[in-house]
Amino acid sequence: xxxxxxxxxxxxxxxxxxxxxxxxxxxxxxxxxxxxxxxxxxxxxxxxxxxxxxxxxxxxxxxxxxxxxxxxxxxxxxxxxxxxxxxxxxxxxxxxxxxxxxxxxxxxxxxxxxxxxxxxxxxxxxxxxxxxxxxxxxxxxxxxxxxxxxxxxxxxxxxxxxxxxxxxxxxxxxxxxxxxxxxxxxxxxxxxxxxxxxxxxxxxxxxxxxxxxxxxxxxxxxxxxxxxxxxxxxxxxxxxxxx
Amino acid sequence: xxxxxxxxxxxxxxxxxxxxxxxxxxxxxxxxxxxxxxxxxxxxxxxxxxxxxxxxxxxxxxxxxxxxxxxxxxxxxxxxxxxxxxxxxxxxxxxxxxxxxxxxxxxxxxxxxxxxxxxxxxxxxxxxxxxxxxxxxxxxxxxxxxxxxxxxxxxxxxxxxxxxxxxxxxxxxxxxxxxxxxxxxxxxxxxxxxxxxxxxxxxxxxxxxxxxxxxxxxxxxxxxxxxxxxxxx
Numbered sequence: 362x363x364x365x366x367x368x369x370x371x372x373x374x375x376x377x378x379x380x381x382x383x384x385x386x387x388x389x390x391x392x393x394x395x396x397x398x399x400x401x402x403x404x405x406x407x408x409x410x411x412x413x414x415x416x417x418x419x420x421x422x423x424x425x426x427x428x429x430x431x432x433x434x435x436x437x438x439x440x441x442x443x444x445x446x447x448x449x450x451x452x453x454x455x456x457x458x459x460x461x462x463x464x465x466x467x468x469x470x471x472x473x474x475x476x477x478x479x480x481x482x483x484x485x486x487x488x489x490x491x492x493x494x495x496x497x498x499x500x501x502x503x504x505x506x507x508x509x510x511x512x513x514x515x516x517x518x519x520x521x522x523x524x525x526x527x528x529x530x531x532x533x534x535x536x537x538x539x540x541x542x543x544x545x546x547x548x549x550x551x552x553x554x555x556x557x558x559x560x561x562x563x564x565x566x567x568x569x570x571x572x573x574x575x576x577x578x579x580x581x582x583x584x585x586x587x588x589x590x591x592x593x594x595x596x597x598x599x600x601x602x603x604x
Numbered sequence: 605x606x607x608x609x610x611x612x613x614x615x616x617x618x619x620x621x622x623x624x625x626x627x628x629x630x631x632x633x634x635x636x637x638x639x640x641x642x643x644x645x646x647x648x649x650x651x652x653x654x655x656x657x658x659x660x661x662x663x664x665x666x667x668x669x670x671x672x673x674x675x676x677x678x679x680x681x682x683x684x685x686x687x688x689x690x691x692x693x694x695x696x697x698x699x700x701x702x703x704x705x706x707x708x709x710x711x712x713x714x715x716x717x718x719x720x721x722x723x724x725x726x727x728x729x730x731x732x733x734x735x736x737x738x739x740x741x742x743x744x745x746x747x748x749x750x751x752x753x754x755x756x757x758x759x760x761x762x763x764x765x766x767x768x769x770x771x772x773x774x775x776x777x778x779x780x781x782x783x784x785x786x787x788x789x790x791x792x793x794x795x796x797x798x799x800x801x802x803x804x805x806x807x808x809x810x811x812x813x814x815x816x817x818x819x820x821x822x823x824x825x826x827x828x829x830x831x832x833x834x835x836x837x
Contacts, residue, residue, distance in 0.1 A: 453682030
């Protein structure tokens with residue numbers, strides 16, 4: 362089986378999204394293969410989070426479409442969402458819940474019950490190494506541990522696609538390294554779509570990058586194939602656009 | 605079903621872990637207990653009609669405090685995105701919020717059944733109006749909870765949600781007072797929309813299917829509005 366025979370985990374076709382009169386995403390198309398880490402790169406307001414929110418079913422596209430694991434994100438939203446684990450940018454969690462309560466709640470939303478839910482929670486707690494904190498109130502956790510809890514809930518139910526929106530925002534250097542290592546480790550089990558406006562972060566984890574500017578996709582580039590570094594590529598593309 | 609029960613559990617836990625539900629229930633029971641005792645000793649009638657109207661009046665104030673945070677807080681805190689990107693339908697989320705809030709309000713109303721027990725032990729009350737009164741309160745609570753939920757779905761500010769819900773609830777409660785000043789056709793419409801006019805027969809021992817139908821259809825309409833408000837994002 363060649364790469365082209367493998368059904369893509371994500372297929373985005375001519376995706377366009379308007380907020381009122383403002384175009385946030387314009388005619389964006391790309392695919393993602395299983396096991397691939399793809400970086401969505403672009404300055405603030407370039408449409409990265411909007412694309413993620415469409416893929417997770419939170420927003421509907423104005424035109425064009427997207428599929429996750431073969432399910433249309435609009436017409437088969439529930440099935441598509443079952444394939445996705447998502448960590449939004451600001452890591453919204455329930456501060457008044459304890460970690461294990463929150464993970465049980467999110468596990469049940471994903472259809473896990475009883476012993477299966479407990480096993481899935483043990484698995485993600487071990488993988489993300491926050492065992493000693495599982496009975497803590499989420500509101501008392503540091504930003505780094507909150508991020509781990511958010512990633513843990515996204516991994517419950519073993520999604521085929523993990524979506525991380527700016528996962529290193531607000532983390533200290535040690536935590537950034539840990540998140541980076543985690544993304545690389547997870548890529549063996551699932552496709553990972555990660556956004557960042559920090560070039561070096563994307564460069565260190567992604568196999569391919571999609572570069573966005575003002576809602577338009579400027580390029581999709583495999584990093585291994587690129588003769589120039591990501592910084593040079595990004596500058597070349599964005600400067601070219603400005604001119 | 606698993607998602608719905610998980611959402612209801614979480615809502616109940618949130619409501620009862622915070623002191624606000626207990627404070628509301630405590631204050632409500634203290635006021636009602638005071639009123640029941642005073643009226644019983646003064647009038648010596650084995651009836652709960654006055655209690656039903658007082659409970660209904662307090663519900664207009666209390667229910668918006670319970671419902672104000674339901675969706676407004678999820679929206680403000682960003683957790684709505686977490687819920688709606690999980691495999692959860694909008695209708696499950698709305699129903700879970702509705703059921704959990706109704707559980708709190710029905711618990712509150714149910715605890716006043718102690719007064720009926722007292723009347724039964726020391727007097728000979730007519731039980732028909734007592735049963736219909738409680739049914740009327742449950743139906744009124746259902747309309748008020750779903751109305752509060754719909755308003756909470758339209759804003760991310762809890763205070764705005766509470767104030768608007770109180771305003772709309774009071775307006776619907778007494779809208780028939782305007783009726784006498786209007787032409788016949790409008791008069792009938794306003795009376796038919798009045799929560800007070802719909803509730804009074806229940807409180808006084810008469811039950812009409814049209815009144816029950818009004819409370820049920822307003823509940824469904826408000827839940828539908830809440831669902832549409834969630835879907836519009």
